Amino acid sequence: MAREPWLAERLQEFAQLAGRRITSWTGVEMALREAADGHGAQFADPSVPCLQLLILDATLADGAAVTIGTYQDDTEWGLWLRPTSGDGGDEDHAELAEIFRSRPLTELPTGWIDTVSPLVEHGVLAEVTLYIDGRPLLLIAGEVQESPQDQLLLHRLDESVLVFTDPAAAASLDWIPDRPAGSGEASGGLRTTDAGLSTDGCRTRHTRHR
Structure with missing residues (x-):
């Protein structure tokens, strides 16, 4: 598969988070609805x-910063981690400011990343679960x-980053397309639905000595 080496690089980028410490999160949030009952953009719904x-930024204790976004491969989208550029790219969405907002994400766990558990599906990095001081953070x-009909439908393999502090909540939802069986079970290793995918060099677990 021609894209396999490129995918292996994306996996390794996430794997290298193991053993590092996150001190804070920020993100550019995208509204669920452009308008709700005349009250403007809606960013939360039960x-x-x-x-x-749109993007999720993490600041690390060693002074580095990384950005998690998505990339497109044919008709599917996957997760992509890159060094934070700091180039003011958020301004590209100024004309759509009503449906985007940038804010600190204090509700997300911070601390040492003990385990990184990725899920590959249809040749893309569909999900990553980070265990941060034992607390799971699921990225889809x-x-x-x-x-x-005004219903909110959750689509997978699409262009945003969906962030769950409770993976069980993700498992209880209806998804389009369906999530693979057991996809919410983070084991610390690469999980994949793609037969024949090489996992060489994907290190996902780190043991810290206090």
């Missing part, structure tokens, strides 16, 4: 137990879309 982000490439 039926959607996650954040929908996806998007919340509003149906003609």
Whole structure:
């Protein structure tokens, strides 16, 4: 598969978070609805137990910063971690400021990253679970879309970053397409639905000596 080496690089970028410490999170949040009952953009709904982000930024204790966004491969989207550029890219969305907001994400766990557990599906990095001082943080490439009946539908393999502090909540939802069986069970190793995918060099677990 021609794209396999490129995918291996994306996996390794996440794997290298193991053993590092996150001190803070910020993100560019994307509204679930452009308008709700005449009150402007809606960023939260009881039926959607996650954040929908354009990008997720993490500041690390060693002074580095990384940005988690998405990339497109054919019709699917996957998660992509890169060094934070600091180039003011958020201004690209100024014309859509009503449906985007940048804020500190103090509700997300901080601390040492003990385990990184990625899920590869259809040749893309569909999900990553980080265990931060034992607390799970599930990242899914996806998007919340509003149906003609005003329902909020959760799509996987799409262009936003969906962030769950409770993976069990993600497992209880209906997804389009369905999530693979056992996808919420983070084991510390690469999980994949793709037969024949090489996992060489994907280090995902770190033991700290206090």
